[in-house]
Amino acid sequence: MATAAITAERENYLNREYGIRSWLLTTDHKRIALLYLLSITFFFFIGGFFALLIRLELLTPAGDLVQADTYNKLFTMHGQVMVFFFLIPSIPAVLGNFLVPLMIGARDLAFPRINLLSWYLYIIAGVMMLHCILTGGADTGWTFYTPFSTAFSNTKVVEAGLAIFVAGFSSILTGLNFVVTIHRMRAPGMTWSRLPLFIWAHYATSIIQLLGTPVLAVTLLLVVLERALHLGIFDPTRGGDPLLFQHLFWFYSHPAVYIMILPAMGVVTEIVPCFSRKRIFGYKFVAMSSIAIAVFGFLVWAHHMFVAGISLYSALVFSILSYLVAVPSAIKVFNWTATMYKGSISFATPMLYALGFIGLFTMGGLTGLFLAALGIDVHVTDTYFVIAHFHYIMVGGAVMGYLGGMHFWWPKISGRMYPEFLGKLAAMIVFIGFNLTFFPQFILGYLGMPRRYWQYPPEFQVLNVLSTAGSTILAVGYLLPMVYFLWSMRYGKIAEDNPWGASGLEWTTTSPPPTFNFERTPEVTWEAYDYAHIPAPEEASVEP
Amino acid sequence: MSHSPSAVEQHNPALRHHFADMEQQRQASSLGMWVFLATEVMFFGGMFCAYLIYRYWYFNEFAAGSRSLDIWLGTINTAVLICSSLTVALGVRAAQMGKRKLLVILLLLTIVFGLAFLGIKGVEWYTKFQEHHIPGSSFSADDLIREYPQIRIDPSHEQIFFSLYFAMTGLHALHMIIGVGIFTFLTYYAWKGRYTPEYHNPVEIGGLYWHFVDIIWIYLFPLLYLIDRKPLK
Numbered sequence: 001m002a003t004a005a006i007t008a009e010r011e012n013y014l015n016r017e018y019g020i021r022s023w024l025l026t027t028d029h030k031r032i033a034l035l036y037l038l039s040i041t042f043f044f045f046i047g048g049f050f051a052l053l054i055r056l057e058l059l060t061p062a063g064d065l066v067q068a069d070t071y072n073k074l075f076t077m078h079g080q081v082m083v084f085f086f087l088i089p090s091i092p093a094v095l096g097n098f099l100v101p102l103m104i105g106a107r108d109l110a111f112p113r114i115n116l117l118s119w120y121l122y123i124i125a126g127v128m129m130l131h132c133i134l135t136g137g138a139d140t141g142w143t144f145y146t147p148f149s150t151a152f153s154n155t156k157v158v159e160a161g162l163a164i165f166v167a168g169f170s171s172i173l174t175g176l177n178f179v180v181t182i183h184r185m186r187a188p189g190m191t192w193s194r195l196p197l198f199i200w201a202h203y204a205t206s207i208i209q210l211l212g213t214p215v216l217a218v219t220l221l222l223v224v225l226e227r228a229l230h231l232g233i234f235d236p237t238r239g240g241d242p243l244l245f246q247h248l249f250w251f252y253s254h255p256a257v258y259i260m261i262l263p264a265m266g267v268v269t270e271i272v273p274c275f276s277r278k279r280i281f282g283y284k285f286v287a288m289s290s291i292a293i294a295v296f297g298f299l300v301w302a303h304h305m306f307v308a309g310i311s312l313y314s315a316l317v318f319s320i321l322s323y324l325v326a327v328p329s330a331i332k333v334f335n336w337t338a339t340m341y342k343g344s345i346s347f348a349t350p351m352l353y354a355l356g357f358i359g360l361f362t363m364g365g366l367t368g369l370f371l372a373a374l375g376i377d378v379h380v381t382d383t384y385f386v387i388a389h390f391h392y393i394m395v396g397g398a399v400m401g402y403l404g405g406m407h408f409w410w411p412k413i414s415g416r417m418y419p420e421f422l423g424k425l426a427a428m429i430v431f432i433g434f435n436l437t438f439f440p441q442f443i444l445g446y447l448g449m450p451r452r453y454w455q456y457p458p459e460f461q462v463l464n465v466l467s468t469a470g471s472t473i474l475a476v477g478y479l480l481p482m483v484y485f486l487w488s489m490r491y492g493k494i495a496e497d498n499p500w501g502a503s504g505l506e507w508t509t510t511s512p513p514p515t516f517n518f519e520r521t522p523e524v525t526w527e528a529y530d531y532a533h534i535p536a537p538e539e540a541s542v543e544p
Numbered sequence: 545m546s547h548s549p550s551a552v553e554q555h556n557p558a559l560r561h562h563f564a565d566m567e568q569q570r571q572a573s574s575l576g577m578w579v580f581l582a583t584e585v586m587f588f589g590g591m592f593c594a595y596l597i598y599r600y601w602y603f604n605e606f607a608a609g610s611r612s613l614d615i616w617l618g619t620i621n622t623a624v625l626i627c628s629s630l631t632v633a634l635g636v637r638a639a640q641m642g643k644r645k646l647l648v649i650l651l652l653l654t655i656v657f658g659l660a661f662l663g664i665k666g667v668e669w670y671t672k673f674q675e676h677h678i679p680g681s682s683f684s685a686d687d688l689i690r691e692y693p694q695i696r697i698d699p700s701h702e703q704i705f706f707s708l709y710f711a712m713t714g715l716h717a718l719h720m721i722i723g724v725g726i727f728t729f730l731t732y733y734a735w736k737g738r739y740t741p742e743y744h745n746p747v748e749i750g751g752l753y754w755h756f757v758d759i760i761w762i763y764l765f766p767l768l769y770l771i772d773r774k775p776l777k
Contacts, residue, residue: 108562110572176579184572185562210579214587222594222711229680231707233594238700244597248590521564 012415012512027112028515033098034413035119036089039126041482043085046133050078052475055437055468063455071454072139073155079142080160081133084167085126087398088256091263092209093122093174095405096202098413100178102506102513103196105187105522110180118173125167132159141452143253146234146245150226158227161220168213168220171259175209178202187505189524193287196504196528197280200287201266204294208255208262211298216252219245246308250301258297260394261361262290264401265332268354271408272336274502275351276343277536279529282335289328296325306377315374322372329365333358344536348500349423353404356431360396364389367442382452385445388438396434403430403481410485411499415512416492422484430477436470501537503529558743570745577749581756588715588760595708595767602701603772608688609705610771612677614668618769621664625758628657632751639744644737647747651731654754658724665717672706679707694776709768716764719757726750 013030023031054074057065066074097115101108109115132138138160140149149157182195182203222233223245232238234245273280280286302310302318310318336358345351367389370376380386410418440463445451449460456464498507509518526533556566563569599606635650676684685702730750733739739747 106562110562111576112560112562114576172583176576176583179579180572180576183575184568210583211586214583215590218587218590222591225707225711229707231679231711232700232703233598233707239598239602239698239704241597244594248593251590516561 010510011514012510013515014415014512016515025116027108027116029097029101029109029112029115030413030513030515032115032119033094036093036097036122039119039123040086040089040094043081043126044478046130047078047081047086048475048478050074050081052471054078055471057454058456058464059468061456061458061461061464066454068454069139072141072452073137075452076139076141076160077133077137080138080164081129082394083142083256084164085122085129087260087394088167088171089122089174090260090398090402091267091405092178092202092205092259093118095267095402095409096178096205096263097174099409099506100181100199100202101185102412102509102517103199103504104182104185104190105505105518105524106181106185107516107518107521109177110185111177114173115177118170118177121166121170121173125163125165125170128159128163128166132156132163135159143249144220144223144245145249146223146226146242147236147240150223150234158224161224165217165220165224168217171209172213175206175213178206179210182206187522187524190505191524193283194524194526194528195287197269197283197286197290198263198266200290201262201269204290205259205262207291207294208259208297212252212255212259215248216256219248219252222248243305243308243310246305247302250304251298254301254304255294255297257390257393258293260398261401262293264357264398264405265290265361267401267405267408268336268357269332270502270504271350271354271404272339273529273531274408274500275348275354276340276345277501277531278339278343279527279531280335281338281341282331283528285331286335289331292328293325296321296328300325300372303372303377306374307381319372319374323369326365326369329361333362333365347424349418349420349427350404350408350500352424352427352431353400353407356427356434357397357400357404360392360400360431360434364392364396367392380445382450383445384441384449384451387451388441388445391438391441396438400430400434403427406481406485408500408502409506410488411495412506412511412513414485414489414492415495416488417495417499418481418488418492419484422480426477426480426484429473429480433470433473433475433477437467437474438470440464440466440470496537499537501534503531503534556742558738566742570748573745573749574752577752581752584719584756584760588712591708591712591715592763592767595712598701598704598708599771602698602704604695605685605697605701606705607772608685608692608695608697609677609702609709610769611692611773612675612688613709613769614671615769615773617664617668618765621661622761622765624657624661624664625761628654628661629755629758631657632754636744636748636751639734639739639747640741642741644734644739647734647739648731651727651734651747655724655727655731658720658727662717662720662724665713669710669713672710677706679703679710692776712764712768716757716760719760723754723757726753 013028023035026032053066054071057063057071063071097109136156138153138157139155140153140157144157144161182199222231225231226233226235232240234240234242236242269280269286300318300322302314303322306315367385371380371386371389407418407423410416444460444463447460449456495511497509497511505522505524508522559566559569563572631650631653635647635654638647638650672678675687676682683699683703683706685697685699688702689697689699727750730747733746
């Protein structure tokens with residue numbers, strides 16, 4: 001392990017070149033990861049701003065802060081920005097981009113220029129989305145349901161659709177790069193059964209990105225064409241079928257949820273063994289459950305349409321298949337807990353996020369089973385129960401995983417430690433704020449409060465006030481890491497190469513890594529998560 | 545991006561810094577194209593799915609629309625594309641054997657076939673334009689209703705057939721245009737002598753793309769032109 005002084009002077013990917021050109025024309029996967037980090041953080045705060053406005057409007061039963069039309073646009077733009085411009089690129093494009101080559105001992109992704117192209121596509125899509133937002137935005141909901149989106153809405157549906165169309169290609173190219181890199185660029189000795197499970201999770205994610213996103217692209221293209229030329233493909237008055245749109249849309253958009261959650265599961269699978277000082281329990285099952293989630297994920301889409309008029313028999317089949325997804329998800333949860341069992345657990349910040357993830361994901365997953373049951377689904381369809389359920393997965397799951405991963409790998413990314421106390425504090429604030437925001441929404445939904453309305457009966461106010469209060473706490477929890485990450489880049493303690501005593505090739509190189517990642521191509525002779533043979537760091541990350 | 549840290553053995557200039565050797569680079573780019581083609585299958589798949597459903601529902605309209613397409617131009621275009629696939633395959637072989645002149649000729653021939661296809665397609669679309677079969681406000685199926693009084697034709701369902709026809713052939717033509725663009729670059733670099741028996745992946749994966757676009761047409765042709773050509777009773 002190199003000493004701190006040497007690490008600071010050594011040439012690395014951050015100090016090798018300076019200047020705006022060296023960033024905007026870089027093909028280094030680590031620099032592109034940072035470009036993504038900046039851009040998705042920007043969109044995260046835009047989407048969060050819309051969320052806060054939504055919660056403020058719902059503070060009182062009457063529609064007083066905004067009018068119905070504006071409210072429709074707010075939740076639409078919140079959804080579109082958060083799903084397509086934050087959650088889907090979040091872990092893959094930032095942490096995945098940074099870590100996939102490092103973890104398998106490669107010098108870069110297989111196609112560095114395509115990697116840069118995918119970032120530029122993302123930026124083009126982002127500019128289109130921003131333009132759409134600033135000139136009025138769309139009001140269809142992020143789901144673009146026809147025939148409202150094609151025949152009735154008089155907002156910027158075409159522009160929003162095209163922005164997401166372009167963003168989709170960015171996502172496809174990232175997935176393509178990962179699949180080829182994982183297949184072809186592994187270091188000698190890095191067999192499939194020695195891959196970190198983060199890699200397996202990203203492999204499964206990439207498959208979904210590759211096979212799902214094109215279907216969304218062509219669906220949005222048809223919506224745009226239909227709106228512009230009045231084709232009639234989704235218009236029931238002209239023989240078209242709006243249900244066909246829903247089938248095509250959810251064929252991508254349900255697996256899209258797994259694009260968000262699988263990488264977060266990969267992050268948690270790295271963090272839990274490290275802070276339990278134990279090998280992961282059931283490596284093969286965790287790896288295969290990622291693949292199983294990707295495969296089953298493609299076979300459950302119609303559970304979004306149980307009340308939309310599909311036949312009872314297909315609803316039955318989709319209900320059963322939706323239950324099946326719970327099996328690989330549960331395997332993961334059980335294996336994380338089994339890994340911690342009799343482990344030597346330390347509660348560093350990444351571990352707090354990982355533990356938060358396990359709890360919140362379990363709740364989100366179990367309420368998903370409620371919704372997969374045909375009878376209960378009729379009762380809670382399009383209520384706040386659904387909102388709470390998928391926010392437990394997307395925010396409680398994916399965002400917790402993302403933040404946990406950012407803390408875990410921040411020493412590697414920046415070469416500096418973040419302040420541990422503030423880190424723990426922020427993790428607690430996020431956990432409390434999150435539950436206060438979204439748990440009341442389960443109750444609201446069960447009591448019958450529908451989603452997507454700007455006003456509600458007065459008896460729902462107490463729970464709505466709780467939820468709004470929680471959202472402001474959550475906002476503080478999200479701002480805090482941004483502040484201390486920035487602070488730590490200059491003033492943080494210099495990070496060692498392997499501050500957590502973690503397994504994985506990324507920790508064998510310097511912090512931050514050199515441009516070509518490794519001085520010499522590593523040769524892997526050990527199994528993954530070999531914690532029996534890795535000494536714990538002396539301080540064990542339990543500073544006061 | 546100067547040189548990799550462990551560059552000792554003699555270096556093919558076409559080897560990019562992050563690959564260990566030419567074989568790894570070749571395998572990576574070929575796998576990359578195959579994966580990309582998988583996404584393309586899904587991209588067209590959404591439209592094939594829509595086609596399937598509406599053809600099942602509105603068979604009469606689809607059959608009538610299909611009859612109105614020019615089967616001879618469609619057949620000629622199919623032949624043209626199959627010939628272009630042949631020249632691509634021979635081109636890859638020429639690149640493997642390092643025959644520069646032959647490679648350039650074959651790539652040029654491919655481009656000519658591609659442009660011929662697009663030209664014929666353009667003629668077909670222009671005819672459709674004259675017949676008011678372009679979906680939109682001036683769409684009219686009156687000619688088909690007069691021509692086939694035996695079957696019931698709903699103009700809005702007829703429009704769905706032509707919407708899918710234009711969306712599918714249009715998207716295919718877009719891929720052809722991109723293909724011609726790619727092959728123009730390939731021809732230029734082949735002429736400059738960049739491709740050698742050791743390094744010709746661009747020709748190979750460009751060829752993969754071209755074959756894929758051909759295969760899409762091989763499916764589009766029967767689905768759109770040959771729905772029901774039996775004489776009506």
